[in-house]
Amino acid sequence: MRLLLLEDDDVLGDGLSDFLRAEGHRVDWMTTLAAARLLERDPFDVLLVDWQLPDGSGIEWVRSMRRRGIATPVVVLTARDLLSDRIEGLDSGADDYLVKPFEPEELVARLRVIARRRAGSGGSLLALGAVEIDLSARLAMLAGQRVDLTAREWTLLEALLQRRGRIVPKRELEQIVLGGDAEIASNALEVHVSSLRRKLARELIETQRGLGYRIGPAT
Numbered sequence: 001m002r003l004l005l006l007e008d009d010d011v012l013g014d015g016l017s018d019f020l021r022a023e024g025h026r027v028d029w030m031t032t033l034a035a036a037r038l039l040e041r042d043p044f045d046v047l048l049v050d051w052q053l054p055d056g057s058g059i060e061w062v063r064s065m066r067r068r069g070i071a072t073p074v075v076v077l078t079a080r081d082l083l084s085d086r087i088e089g090l091d092s093g094a095d096d097y098l099v100k101p102f103e104p105e106e107l108v109a110r111l112r113v114i115a116r117r118r119a120g121s122g123g124s125l126l127a128l129g130a131v132e133i134d135l136s137a138r139l140a141m142l143a144g145q146r147v148d149l150t151a152r153e154w155t156l157l158e159a160l161l162q163r164r165g166r167i168v169p170k171r172e173l174e175q176i177v178l179g180g181d182a183e184i185a186s187n188a189l190e191v192h193v194s195s196l197r198r199k200l201a202r203e204l205i206e207t208q209r210g211l212g213y214r215i216g217p218a219t
Helices: 010-022 033-037 058-067 083-091 104-118 151-161 170-177 188-199
Strands: 002-006 026-030 046-050 074-078 096-099 125-128 131-134 139-142 145-147 205-208 212-215
Touching (some): 010 104, 046 058, 058 074, 083 096, 096 104, 104 151, 151 170, 151 188, 151 212, 170 212
Parallel strands (some): 046 074
Antiparallel strands (some): 139 145, 205 212
């Protein structure tokens, strides 16, 4: 998943970024609302937002995004632990609320829940023909046999699953999977799509020429 982490504590932000990246996620870490606002239209899978920031309120930013129709899932990360705070945070438009200090493993588990919800699955298993995908274990199987995927192949598969049934523009997928690395070849996304098709099933991912890619509904 591509994550925006908005956290002004350098120790927490640095440690959490490293942990999430080690779990296979792409993380953009920002310490101010001004910096985060520059990226709010980018295709993130989840926003991890601190409540109190040097230049304003993360909760007010979430409210503002919801009023403007930005529906990206939000997890609030804060030391504010009163019941009234949790209610306000969730009512602002946040999808989850995690009180500091917390174990990073719990945050990763909550991200898996969001991934399952966005993929339209109550459980962790999705079936697409002969392909089975375990979102919690980050595991893909073909006809019951495990298929090894690279980190970028898994990120691509997860991005398509979380947008299942709709065409995802190539540019959006490039930002999620590849980031802004200028050294990456212009056809890198097509290479990853081709590799996924070869490893799983050619018909799994549809190409909508000139528009992007789509993965079909689960069965």
